[in-house]
Amino acid sequence: xxxxxxxxxxxxxxxxxxxxxxxxxxxxxxxxxxxxxxxxxxxxxxxxxxxxxxxxxxxxxxxxxxxxxxxxxxxxxxxxxxxxxxxxxxxxxxxxxxxxxxxxxxxxxxxxxxxxxxxxxxxxxxxxxxxxxxxxxxxxxxxxxxxxxxxxxxxxxxxxxxxxxxxxxxxxxxxxxxxxxxxxxxxxxxxxxxxxxxxxxxxxxxxxxxxxxxxxxxxxxxxxxxxxxxxxxxxxxxxxxxxxxxxxxxxxxxxxxxxx
Amino acid sequence: xxxxxxxxxxxxxxxxxxxxxxxxxxxxxxxxxxxxxxxxxxxxxxxxxxxxxxxxxxxxxxxxxxxxxxxxxxxxxxxxxxxxxxxxxxxxxxxxxxxxxxxxxxxxxxxxxxxxxxxxxxxxxxxxxxxxxxxxxxxxxxxxxxxxxxxxxxxxxxxxxxxxxxxxxxxxxxxxxxxxxxxxxxxxxxxxxxxxxxxxxxxxxxxxxxxxxxxxxxxxxxxxxxxxxxxxxxxxxxxxxxxxxxxxxxxxxxxxxxxxxxxxxxxxxxxxxxxxxxxxxxxxxxxxxxxxxxxxxxxxxxxxxxxxxx
Numbered sequence: 001x002x003x004x005x006x007x008x009x010x011x012x013x014x015x016x017x018x019x020x021x022x023x024x025x026x027x028x029x030x031x032x033x034x035x036x037x038x039x040x041x042x043x044x045x046x047x048x049x050x051x052x053x054x055x056x057x058x059x060x061x062x063x064x065x066x067x068x069x070x071x072x073x074x075x076x077x078x079x080x081x082x083x084x085x086x087x088x089x090x091x092x093x094x095x096x097x098x099x100x101x102x103x104x105x106x107x108x109x110x111x112x113x114x115x116x117x118x119x120x121x122x123x124x125x126x127x128x129x130x131x132x133x134x135x136x137x138x139x140x141x142x143x144x145x146x147x148x149x150x151x152x153x154x155x156x157x158x159x160x161x162x163x164x165x166x167x168x169x170x171x172x173x174x175x176x177x178x179x180x181x182x183x184x185x186x187x188x189x190x191x192x193x194x195x196x197x198x199x200x201x202x203x204x205x206x207x208x209x210x211x212x213x214x215x216x217x218x219x220x221x222x223x224x225x226x227x228x229x230x231x232x233x234x235x236x237x238x239x240x241x242x243x244x245x246x247x248x249x250x251x252x253x254x255x256x257x258x259x260x
Numbered sequence: 261x262x263x264x265x266x267x268x269x270x271x272x273x274x275x276x277x278x279x280x281x282x283x284x285x286x287x288x289x290x291x292x293x294x295x296x297x298x299x300x301x302x303x304x305x306x307x308x309x310x311x312x313x314x315x316x317x318x319x320x321x322x323x324x325x326x327x328x329x330x331x332x333x334x335x336x337x338x339x340x341x342x343x344x345x346x347x348x349x350x351x352x353x354x355x356x357x358x359x360x361x362x363x364x365x366x367x368x369x370x371x372x373x374x375x376x377x378x379x380x381x382x383x384x385x386x387x388x389x390x391x392x393x394x395x396x397x398x399x400x401x402x403x404x405x406x407x408x409x410x411x412x413x414x415x416x417x418x419x420x421x422x423x424x425x426x427x428x429x430x431x432x433x434x435x436x437x438x439x440x441x442x443x444x445x446x447x448x449x450x451x452x453x454x455x456x457x458x459x460x461x462x463x464x465x466x467x468x469x470x471x472x473x474x475x476x477x478x479x480x481x482x483x484x485x486x487x488x489x490x491x492x493x494x495x496x497x498x499x500x501x502x503x504x505x506x507x508x509x510x511x512x513x514x515x516x517x518x519x520x521x522x523x524x525x526x527x528x529x530x531x532x533x534x535x536x537x538x539x540x541x542x543x544x545x546x547x548x549x550x551x552x553x554x555x556x557x558x559x560x561x562x563x564x565x566x567x568x569x570x
Contacts, residue, residue: 003380003438009405010395071289078290084283094290097298101498101548103521104541107308107528108301111315131293162282191389193501198529212390213505224398231391238386246378249385 014038014228037225041233045214046203050230053211057190060122060207064129065185069178071132076140077166081152098134102194110198124199125192129185136181143177144170180248183241190238208234309539314532326539337540339515340523343429347519348496351433356488359440363447364477377448384441393435393505400431425516428507432517435502443488450484451477479564486559490552497548500525520544 014037015030044050078084079091113124147170155165171178193209200206206214212234215227242249284291309326311319330337366377386392399405400421407418422428454477462472478485500521503511511518511526524544528537 003383006395006399006405006438007383009399013398071293075287075290078283078286082279082283082286084278084280087283090287090291090294093294093299097294099494099548099552100298100302101494101541101544103498103524104305104545105298105301107534107538107541108304109297110528111304111534112296112301114315128293128297131289131297137290162279162286166286187385187388191386191501193390193504194525209390212394216394216505216508227394228398231394234391235386235389238389239382242382242385243378246381249381 010228011232014225014232016225034225037229038233040223041215041226041230045211045218048203048206050211050233052204053206053208054233056122056205057207057209060125061186061189063122064126064189065182067126067130068133068136068185069181071130072136072181073140073171073174073178074166075132076137076144077170079137080141080144081149081165081170082162094134094137098138106194106198113199119199120202120205121199122205125189125195129189133181133185136185139181140174140177143174147173176248179245183245183249186241187238305538305541308535309542311535313534313538315534316532319535322535326536327543329536330539330543336515336518336523340511340518340520343425343516343518344497344520346429347433347436347499348493350430351436352489352492352496354433354437355440355492356443356485358437359443359488360447360481360485362440363444363451366444367448367451377445380444381441384439387435387439387441388501390501390505393502396431396435396502397506422506423513425514428513428516432499432502432506432519436496436499443492446484446488447481450481454480482563483565486555486563490555493551493555494548497521497544 012030015033015035016037017030017034042050044052075094079087079094109124109128113119116123118124118127151169151173152165155169160168191209192207193213196207196210197213200210203214212227212231215230308319310321310323312322312325313319362380366373366380383392401407402418402420402422406421407415410419419427421431458476458480459472462476467475498521499519503517503519503522504525507513507517507522509522509526511522520540524537524540527533527540
């Protein structure tokens with residue numbers, strides 16, 4: 001219970017009057033219950049409704065998730081099932097990339113994207129995702145290894161090429177691993193603060209994370225209720241996805257055990 | 261189907277052994293991405309670390325000046341190193357300790373244990389978000405829930421968590437401990453692999469709980485502890501969002517929460533000292549690589565692999 005107390009406190013605070021959130025910090029139950037925090041919060045900031053920020057986040061999350069999951073599946077299949085010269089070398093590169101601190105590449109990437117004129121667009125956040133995520137590749141490889149090779153052989157005898165084996169045999173069987181990766185991708189993109197912070201400077205492009213940060217900057221003490229309400233809204237998709245897919249999440253973590 | 265018949269067996273073997281075209285087609289996205297977004301950026305960052313570059317005029321080669329300034333002149337830099345090590349050295353063991361403790365609690369066949377497992381994991385999944393950082397900031401605020409709780413427990417004077425560099429840093433450490441979910445799941449998976457008969461045998465021999473923990477659980481779990489230790493250490497070195505949100509981007513009070521990543525971010529994107537920030541990034545890379553290597557090297561003294569003994 002101690003674990004969840006902060007979350008419950010947080011949720012309850014979003015229903016309290018702004019002025020009383022801190023004077024009543026010790027009690028959980030709001031008195032009176034206030035819904036206006038949600039109305040005020042949703043109206044947004046700088047003339048942009050919170051709906052805009054949610055839409056932006058969704059566009060980024062959906063496109064990068066589809067890109068990351070699909071490309072990772074291709075790459076995982078290549079590594080797990082096909083023998084080619086230099087495989088060991090590229091595999092090592094991938095594993096090293098997985099351990100690499102993001103901070104090392106963030107500056108040159110920023111310079112690259114600013115030279116390409118991609119600042120203030122979603123491209124710098126989405127495009128790098130289209131080339132596979134080492135964590136997902138690794139997770140999917142582990143999963144492909146549990147699929148019997150006889151299936152590939154049978155499909156080959158039936159005249160399938162490597163490409164159709166991938167699409168017709170492996171990809172459907174890979175569904176649980178695809179789901180796990182998609183969920184993680186969803187979380188990381190949804191929560192991401194540093195990339196939007198660097199690349200997006202126009203409020204109409206802000207993601208949910210950025211919008212909350214902007215709330216924090218501008219409202220400071222005055223309207224905590226709205227701030228809490230929108231924080232709750234921002235967590236809503238995450239929590240819903242968590243409860244629907246928690247089986248996959250728990251499995252995915254125990255298979256590879258990374259991140260967090 | 262019968263195309264195979266025409267080809268020599270050797271030739272066919274050769275074809276199935278190496279399929280370069282298909283292999284490279286499938287991993288092409290990785291190679292392109294690796295070159296464009298990892299390898300070239302790393303090399304560029306290495307080059308930039310020897311330059312003075314503000315993004316607007318072209319980079320000026322200044323040799324080792326960035327590194328010299330960092331190591332010998334920049335007090336803020338050393339402070340951020342100190343803060344980061346404090347955070348890692350206090351935070352990672354605390355987080356892993358909590359994770360192991362909870363994993364052991366959950367490693368029982370009780371009804372409904374799955375629900376607890378799920379609920380314990382929830383804070384970790386949302387932990388990286390701005391919303392949680394904001395929540396944390398307010399929990400530890402001067403009139404936040406933590407002080408209200410302490411008052412209830414009889415602590416008369418509220419603790420001003422964010423006015424003292426050390427206690428502000430501890431709020432970040434508590435946050436990281438609160439998100440113990442993913443190491444916990446890995447511990448849990450490891451605990452399940454320890455045969456119950458070991459414990460039974462030990463009980464018969466009269467070993468008490470502490471004995472069983474230190475003589476059976478810890479040694480058999482040590483490979484997993486090593487894995488968690490490496491991953492969590494790397495992760496902790498890169499902590500950014502909570503420090504940024506809780507200190508409002510300043511790393512305050514008195515740079516008490518100025519973690520390395522946050523200072524690097526400030527240098528790069530607030531002051532546009534791209535060369536200096538690149539040098540910082542390279543030092544970070546070297547330190548993380550060294551630490552990882554060190555953990556693996558020393559692991560032979562404390563990690564126990566069952567297969568070796570046989």
